[in-house]
Amino acid sequence: MRRREFSRTLAVLGTGAAFSSAGAASSAADPGSITDVQGVQVGHFTESRRPTGCTVLLFGEKGAIAGVDVRGSAPGTRETDLLNPVNTVQEVHAIVLSGGSSFGLDTASGVMRYLDERHIGFKVGNAVVPIVPAAILFDLGVGDSKIRPTAESGYKACQAATSGRVPEGNVGAGAGATIGKMFGMKQAMKSGLGSASIRVGNTGIVVGAIVAVNAVGDVLDPDTGKIIAGARKPDGSGFVDTMARIREGYSVAGSAGSNTTIGVVATNAALSKTQAAKVAQMAHDGLARTINPVHSPMDGDTIFAVATGAVTTPASHGAIGALAADVMAHAVLRAVMNAHGIAGLPSYADLRARQ
Numbered sequence: 001m002r003r004r005e006f007s008r009t010l011a012v013l014g015t016g017a018a019f020s021s022a023g024a025a026s027s028a029a030d031p032g033s034i035t036d037v038q039g040v041q042v043g044h045f046t047e048s049r050r051p052t053g054c055t056v057l058l059f060g061e062k063g064a065i066a067g068v069d070v071r072g073s074a075p076g077t078r079e080t081d082l083l084n085p086v087n088t089v090q091e092v093h094a095i096v097l098s099g100g101s102s103f104g105l106d107t108a109s110g111v112m113r114y115l116d117e118r119h120i121g122f123k124v125g126n127a128v129v130p131i132v133p134a135a136i137l138f139d140l141g142v143g144d145s146k147i148r149p150t151a152e153s154g155y156k157a158c159q160a161a162t163s164g165r166v167p168e169g170n171v172g173a174g175a176g177a178t179i180g181k182m183f184g185m186k187q188a189m190k191s192g193l194g195s196a197s198i199r200v201g202n203t204g205i206v207v208g209a210i211v212a213v214n215a216v217g218d219v220l221d222p223d224t225g226k227i228i229a230g231a232r233k234p235d236g237s238g239f240v241d242t243m244a245r246i247r248e249g250y251s252v253a254g255s256a257g258s259n260t261t262i263g264v265v266a267t268n269a270a271l272s273k274t275q276a277a278k279v280a281q282m283a284h285d286g287l288a289r290t291i292n293p294v295h296s297p298m299d300g301d302t303i304f305a306v307a308t309g310a311v312t313t314p315a316s317h318g319a320i321g322a323l324a325a326d327v328m329a330h331a332v333l334r335a336v337m338n339a340h341g342i343a344g345l346p347s348y349a350d351l352r353a354r355q
Contacts, residue, residue, distance in 0.1 A: 031334065032197030032327075033166045034208035037266040039064060039308030042195075042210065043161030044172030045107075045153040050143030051342060054098035054107040055172030055193065055212065056157040057264055057306075061120050063091030064266075064306040067276030068133065071284050072260055075300035076102045076136040083304075085273040089131055093120050094158070095304050096134035097173035097212055097262050100148035104136040110154030135302040137214040137260040139176030141185060142345070166195040166210060169338035173212035173262065178345060179291075179336065180230030181216050181259060182242045187232045190345040191215070194335030198327050204268075204311045207323040209283070209331040211263030215291045216298045218242050219336050222289040222329060229336045229348045243292050260300035261287055263331065265324040267315070271307035275317035280305035282321030286328025303328070 035042055039060055046053040068083045078096075082089050094111050098104030112130045115121055121128030140148075157172070168174075174193025181188045197208035213219065218230025218239065231240040265283045283303045287294050295301050305324065341347040 031330065032208060033195045034197060034210040034264065034266055035163045035166055036197040036199070037206045037208045037308060038268045038310035040208070040266050041161040041163050042166045043157040043159065044167060045149065045157040045160065046171050046175050047147060047149065047153070050147045051170065051176035052099040052139050052147065052149055053172045053175040054096060054104060054149040054153050054157050055210070056111055056154060056161055057095045058158060058161050059093055059306065059308060063093045063131065064308045065090060065271055065273055065276050066092040066095070066133065066304055066306045067273055067278070067280045068302065068304045069277065069280035069284060070302045071295040072299035072301035073297040074260065075302050076105060077134065077302060078105045078108050079131065079133040082131065083133060083273065083277070085277055089122055090273060092131045092133055092306070094130065094132045095264055095306065096132060096154060097264070098134060098136045098149050099139040099173055099176045101136055101138045101140050103148040105134055106151050107149045107154030108132045108134040110151035111158055113151070114155050114158040133304060135262040137173065137177065137212055137262050137300070138258045139214065141258065142176040142178065168192065168194050168334055170340055174335060177212050177214040179213060179215045180218050180232065180242070183231050183240060187234065187240065188345060189229050189232065190339045190341045190347040191229070192335050192339030194331040194333065194338060196327050196330040196334055198323050200323065203313050205313055205315055207265065207267045207320060207327050209263060209265045209324065209327040211261060211328060211331045211335055213261050213332050213335040214259055215261050215294060216259040216296055217291045217293040219290055219332065220292055259298050261291065261294070262302050263328060264304045264306060265328055266306045266308065267320050268308050268310040269313065269315035269320060270309035271317055271320065276305045276307055278317055279321040279324050283324040283328045285325035286332065289329045290332040
């Protein structure tokens with residue numbers, strides 16, 4: 001995304017912003033969604049008893065080539081070792097993003113049950129083993145920590161999965177997401193889940209992203225560097241500016257593992273596992289453009305990359321990775337801007353309404 005496009009997005013996102021790179025086909029009212037990538041379906045389960053939930057991406061019977069890159073120092077993941085390009089299994093059949101901290105990894109068991117019932121998985125003799133990597137974020141500090149996403153939550157998210165537009169904001173893995181927590185939850189804000197996509201000229205190639213933004217840091221407009229959401233001043237008059245305080249020498253005590261931004265980038269182009277791993281690595285640049293600080297010892301930031309191979313157009317994985325960083329940055333902004341506040345945790349929209 002060009003820098004000027006972020007300003008336009010920030011100005012009109014609430015009424016439907018354009019997100020396009022050179023030659024992109026997205027309309028002015030359509031920022032896109034990861035489900036614009038052929039072969040990707042998304043379903044949410046949102047817990048009604050407290051803000052938490054999970055989000056499932058399904059890739060059909062053939063699955064999708066996948067890679068992963070973990071940058072945070074406090075990750076919670078499942079089945080990420082098999083995504084190493086030197087390992088045997090090539091395709092994954094689903095990916096799960098979940099709240100609930102490590103308890104939320106149980107959601108993948110429900111996804112496996114759903115796929116097993118449909119005989120979708122890695123063929124081993126007469127049996128199939130669904131390959132379901134997962135990553136979690138910490139949201140146990142919002143509401144009753146004993147209420148967490150379960151295997152049944154993952155199963156229900158699969159039942160809800162469609163190729164339609166992905167609901168955003170306080171849903172699925174983003175239901176309990178918060179940001180700006182370096183100075184405690186009293187100064188934090190509500191975040192959520194966002195998605196976006198890019199259609200690349202007339203090539204037929206699409207790159208999409210989905211992300212649950214649960215960062216310790218602030219979220220910035222990458223065009224201006226201005227904080228749009230994050231740690232608030234105690235008197236509510238504006239933002240603390242976390243990095244400014246750190247530069248001043250402020251000693252910050254954080255709780256390890258209590259944050260984490262997790263997401264997936266996807267393309268309908270064909271990639272190898274090695275190439276998908278590189279795309280996942282490059283997609284983290286989208287987080288670095290919009291979240292500061294990011295990839296800290298208190299975060300478990302994890303991005304998966306998947307390629308469905310639905311189009312045969314030759315594609316440079318370097319170009320796909322560059323686009324993945326752009327679309328991930330846009331998805332982060334959408335996650336923040338589409339969230340709505342809850343008790344004690346105002347949202348971007350809440351603060352805008354007060355201006």
